[in-house]
Amino acid sequence: MGLIELKNVCKTYVVGDISLPALKNVSLSVEKGEMLALTGASGSGKSTLMNILGCLDRPTSGEYFLDGVEVGRLGNDGRAEMRNRKIGFVFQSFNLLPRTSALENVIMPLSYTASRMGDREALERGRAMLELVGLKDRMLHEPSQLSGGQQQRVAIARALVNNPEILFADEPTGNLDSRMSAEIMDMFARINSSGGVTVVLVTHEPEIAAKAKRVVKVVDGEIASDKVLR
């Protein structure tokens, strides 16, 4: 069984009397160490799919196994723990806490870990993560003092601080110029190849998707194509 195992997953949003199917019978399997791009037009259901994969939402029907655990059966707290231990998120708009130093932003998820590490240990870990993304000399800067690319790197460091199995990136380069985008994509590639972290990118830009090892195209809530590039 793969790291991610989706079996006939449907997601239907009910608005009043109308039910809107966002995902129709999606089955997908992702192995450990893959770098996958989810593409599709806006409204195609790729974000819904990522929400389910990221344990933010539950499927209406079907089964979703993450690392052998069926997420659909977990309650809110169980899924929160799953997100904390196995998943890292990177968002389009960075979502850093304002007026908070880069270092504090990075160690924030550690305070929600069940086996909470001590303050000194946490700071140590945060520093190591920022060093990894090349922000060694920006640790005490606040988000407003950092460029977009730097902010996104802080966000990546935050996503990695708990040693996750999977990194989900929702349009990670949407707010960045092409040079910054390339830098960030290189970083994902490096994390994937050297760290062995499974990376799932959501993007609508073909050139970004082309950097992944496998591209899955979602059209109208169904998987239209599934290509392995390399």
Add this chain to the structure above:
Amino acid sequence: MRKLAIVKSALKSILRNPMRTFLTTLGIVIGIASVIALMEIGNGAQQSLKKSISTMGVNSITVRPGASMVGGVSSGSGSKATITAEDAEEIVKNCPSVKKATPVVSARGQVVYGGKNWVPFSINGVNEDYLEIGSWSLDDGEMFTRRQVVGGAKVCLIGSTLKRELFGAENPLGKDIRIQNSIFKVIGVLKTKGANMMGMDQDDCVIAPWTAVKARLSGAGQSSISAAGSSAASSPVTTSSFYASAADKYPASSSSLPPVRFRNVDSVSAWANSPESVAAAVSEITEVLRRTHGLADGAEDDFQIRTMSEFSDFLTGQTKTMTNLLLCVAFVSLIVGGVGIMNIMLVSVTERTREIGLRMAVGAKRRDILRQFLVEAVVICMLGGIVGIGVGHLSSRVLAGIMNWPSSISY
């Protein structure tokens, strides 16, 4: 440890946005400050009310001799000479609720100075503590001393009415006036007090050492003993024997009408520590007098104690009403402050949905978020409370200073 960390992170997030924190705290600061200021000013007002009422004599306790009963015929209150000057000393010594006490002997008579004369409403013989007991203060001159009381010095203080009638614009200090047939030197003038609650002019008076009044003025210390027909025996007495006669003030003979001796006085006036301790003082005085008078357990008291209990009841009721009123106001202010905090926290939650979403994405559970906001609210409340106490105390002081209101710390 973990709890400490939560408080620490709450403090951090509070300090992260000083403006929001300030606005949030402002509500509670104003709420708490108004409560504190109100309570302090209210408390001060209460105390000054208490003080001004106590100058009207609520604290005072009068001990009078009991009634004599001969063959079933009662002669009424004060017809038995049982109260002595020693009783006053015993009361002060042995009753913790009593602050001061004085023997009182009264006389009536004409007062003459130069070509003018006047019959004052009261001529009282008292001891050196009388000013405090009667809530008097001096306009001029000084009070007589304990030495002068013991020595029976012929000095006196006069009230403002008497001063006006006898002296007019003249300075009475050091002048000799004639009371009945004795010459007394004026050593002080009492400050005007006005009429008492019964409408009698309190300033129409003379006070002098009780020893002098008793020895020099006829009719003193036997206001109602005339019924016993022994008035002539008591006066005049030579001053040299004042204290020598103290030993046999209670003669062994159990006559129903003990002879009137020099130490017998009309009454004893005592002054309780506060209006509230009047009741305690009464029971203490009863106990002390029964012991010193050697009364058997079943025997009736040979004295009577009067207080202005009705008035002190009124005072207690008044105080209670005021306290309740202040509590109500304080309660409303607190609720307003609390609602203010609630609103701002609610606004802050909606404003921070993004942060909440992020925290949940990285693994925060619902209760983690709830706890974070709760701890933040509590910390803000506490900060606001502390600041509010300071601001309230300060503003009550400032208000008290400006408006000349009394204020005192309420606990």
